[in-house]
Amino acid sequence: MSETATLSPAAPQQAPVNAGQPKPGTQRTVAQFVLEQLRLWNVERIYGVIGDANLSLLDELGKQNDIRYIPCRHEGGAALMASAEAKLTGRLAVCLATSGPGIANLLNGLADAAMDRSPVLALAGQVETSKYGTHSKQYIDQQKLSAAVSDRSELLAHPDALPQLMEQLLVHSLTQGQVTLLSIPKDLYAGQVRGEPAPCGSHLYQPLYASDTETEELVQLIEAAQRPVLLIGRGSASVREQVKTVAEKLNAAVVTTLPARPLFPNDHVLYAGGLGQAGSEASSVLLSEADLIVMLGATWWPDDYVPMQARIVQIDQNREAIGIGHPLHKGIVGDLSQFVPKLSDRLAAAASKDRSPWLARVKETTAGWKRRIEAEASSDGTPIPPQRIMKLIAEHASEDAVLAVDTGDLTLWFNRIFQAKPSQEILVSGRWRTLGFALPAAIAAQLAYPNRQVIAIAGDGGAVQTIMEFQTAVEQQLPIVWIVCNNGAYAMEKHWMEAAGMNKLGSEIRNPDFALLAQACGGAGTKAATAAEFAQQLQQALASRKPTLIEATTACIPVPHTKI
The missing domain is CATH 3.40.50.1220 (TPP-binding domain)
Structure with a gap:
C-alpha cells in the first residue's frame, strides 16, 4: 500500500516591506523641487530668457535668494554664459529657455559647452502634456532637436519621476563634462513631487588614480x-x-x-x-x-x-x-x-x-621667436595693427585678469602676441568656435569672480552676434571692459578668399557705431583710432569699474600662414 504525502498549508505571502508606504519627503511643487535640487548642488546662477512655458519656475526663483537669476537678451547668450561659467569654474552651470524658439536659440551655446566638455544643464519649458505631440504652437520634440548637442535629454512625464531624473542628469553632466537637458511641460510645474532632492555626493569628486x-x-x-x-x-x-x-x-x-x-x-x-x-x-x-x-x-x-x-x-x-x-x-x-x-x-x-x-x-x-613677435607687437600706424592691440592688452591686464576671447582672426593674433601672466585665465570657444562668445563669457566670468578684472576681446563680426548682452552687463552692474576690434570685415574669411583668388562677396561688412550702441545700453562707449588713444582709454576703462566698450579701429591684415 503506497503512502500519500501530506501537503502542509501554504505559508502566507509576505508583502514587500515598503509596499503601500508613502515616499518620505516634504511636499514640494515641481518648480520648488528643481530649485532646491540645484541649490544642493551649489548652483549659484541660472541664465535665461522668459517665456510662457517657464513662468512658474521664474515665479519660484523670485521667491528665494540662494540662486540668482540672470535675465539675458537672447537664449544663445544665456547658454554661452553657462558654458563659460562651467569652463571657468569646473562646476555645473544652468541655463533656462521656453519651448519652441526658446530651446532652439539655446543650441549654439549648448554646442559650445558640448564641444569643450563643459558640464551644463539646460532647463526647457514645454507645452502642456495634453498638447505633447500635436500641432500646438511652439511645440517641437525637444529631445530630437537637442540630440546633437545634449548627451542626455529627458522629458518629465510625471512629478514623481523628477527626483530620479534630475539626479541622473546632474551626475551625468558633472562626471562626464556633458550637456544635459530636462524638458518640463508647463502644466506640471504646479504638481506635487514625492521624494527628496539628492545631495551632491563627495564620491563624485574622487580622483581617478593611475597605477x-x-x-x-x-x-x-x-x-x-x-x-x-x-x-x-x-x-x-x-x-x-x-x-x-x-x-x-x-x-x-x-x-x-x-x-x-x-x-x-x-x-x-x-x-x-x-x-x-x-x-x-x-x-x-x-x-x-x-x-x-x-x-x-x-x-x-x-x-x-x-x-x-x-x-x-x-x-x-x-x-x-x-x-x-x-x-x-x-x-x-x-x-x-x-x-x-x-x-x-x-x-x-x-x-x-x-x-x-x-x-x-x-x-x-x-629666443628667436620672441624677438620676432616683440618686433611685430611694437609696430604702429593707423588703423592700429592688431599685434599692437594685443600687446597693449597684455601690458594693462591685471595679474589675475580673466580674458574672454572671441572667434576670428583676432583669436590668432591674440595667441601669437599675448604674453599671459601666471594667474590669468583665458576663455575661448575652443572647438565649436562660435562668433559672439566673448561678451557672454565675460559676463559669466565677472559674475563668478566679482573682484577680478574681466576683459572681453571681439572682432566686429563677432561683436554684432551678441551685442545686446552688453545691456545685460549694464543691468547687472558688471565692470567688464569689452574691446571691439573694428576692421570692417569678417577678416579671417576675407583673407582665406583672397589667398584662394576668390571673390570676396560677403566678407566686408558695414558696422554700426559700436560706441554709441554701448552708450544707448547705459554703459560707456569710446573710440580709439591710434595706439596711444587705445592705451589711454583702456587704462581709464579698467580703472573706472564700469561696463565699457572700446571700439578700436583695427588694420585688416592677414595672419601669417593664412590659407583656405
Whole structure:
C-alpha cells in the first residue's frame, strides 16, 4: 500500500516591506523641487530668457535668494554664459529657455559647452502634456532637436519621476563634462513631487588614480628621451607648478593650447608658445624635432603644425579623449592632480640625463621667436595693427585678469602676441568656435569672480552676434571692459578668399557705431583710432569699474600662414 504525502498549508505571502508606504519627503511643487535640487548642488546662477512655458519656475526663483537669476537678451547668450561659467569654474552651470524658439536659440551655446566638455544643464519649458505631440504652437520634440548637442535629454512625464531624473542628469553632466537637458511641460510645474532632492555626493569628486606601474613606464620613456616636449592643455591647471618642475628637470620644451597659456610662464626659456596657426612657429619646429611628446590635459592637435610621426604619450582623466586625431605610443587614464606630482617626485629622484644640446636648441628657437613677435607687437600706424592691440592688452591686464576671447582672426593674433601672466585665465570657444562668445563669457566670468578684472576681446563680426548682452552687463552692474576690434570685415574669411583668388562677396561688412550702441545700453562707449588713444582709454576703462566698450579701429591684415 503506497503512502500519500501530506501537503502542509501554504505559508502566507509576505508583502514587500515598503509596499503601500508613502515616499518620505516634504511636499514640494515641481518648480520648488528643481530649485532646491540645484541649490544642493551649489548652483549659484541660472541664465535665461522668459517665456510662457517657464513662468512658474521664474515665479519660484523670485521667491528665494540662494540662486540668482540672470535675465539675458537672447537664449544663445544665456547658454554661452553657462558654458563659460562651467569652463571657468569646473562646476555645473544652468541655463533656462521656453519651448519652441526658446530651446532652439539655446543650441549654439549648448554646442559650445558640448564641444569643450563643459558640464551644463539646460532647463526647457514645454507645452502642456495634453498638447505633447500635436500641432500646438511652439511645440517641437525637444529631445530630437537637442540630440546633437545634449548627451542626455529627458522629458518629465510625471512629478514623481523628477527626483530620479534630475539626479541622473546632474551626475551625468558633472562626471562626464556633458550637456544635459530636462524638458518640463508647463502644466506640471504646479504638481506635487514625492521624494527628496539628492545631495551632491563627495564620491563624485574622487580622483581617478593611475597605477604606479603606469608612472614607472612613463618615467622610463622620459628618461630615455633626448628631445622631450610637454604639450599642456587646460586640464593641467591644478598641477602647473609640478609641470614646471618636470619641464626644468628634463630641459623639455613646453607648448600650450590657447586656454592653457597662463599655466606656464610665458617668459621662461623653455616656453615655445602656442600651438597651430594661432600659436608660434617655434612650437612647430620643436615638435617636429622631438623624440617624445607628453600631452598633459590637452586634446588639440592641428595636423598642419604637428609631426606626422612621433612618439606620443597622453595622460587624461577622460579616456575617450586619448589618442583621438593623432598617433599614440601610450595612453594613461588618470587625474593629473594625482599623477603629475608622483611623476615629478619620481623624476626628481632619478639621475639627470645630459640634454644640454636640446636645451641649447630650445633656447635658440624660442629666443628667436620672441624677438620676432616683440618686433611685430611694437609696430604702429593707423588703423592700429592688431599685434599692437594685443600687446597693449597684455601690458594693462591685471595679474589675475580673466580674458574672454572671441572667434576670428583676432583669436590668432591674440595667441601669437599675448604674453599671459601666471594667474590669468583665458576663455575661448575652443572647438565649436562660435562668433559672439566673448561678451557672454565675460559676463559669466565677472559674475563668478566679482573682484577680478574681466576683459572681453571681439572682432566686429563677432561683436554684432551678441551685442545686446552688453545691456545685460549694464543691468547687472558688471565692470567688464569689452574691446571691439573694428576692421570692417569678417577678416579671417576675407583673407582665406583672397589667398584662394576668390571673390570676396560677403566678407566686408558695414558696422554700426559700436560706441554709441554701448552708450544707448547705459554703459560707456569710446573710440580709439591710434595706439596711444587705445592705451589711454583702456587704462581709464579698467580703472573706472564700469561696463565699457572700446571700439578700436583695427588694420585688416592677414595672419601669417593664412590659407583656405
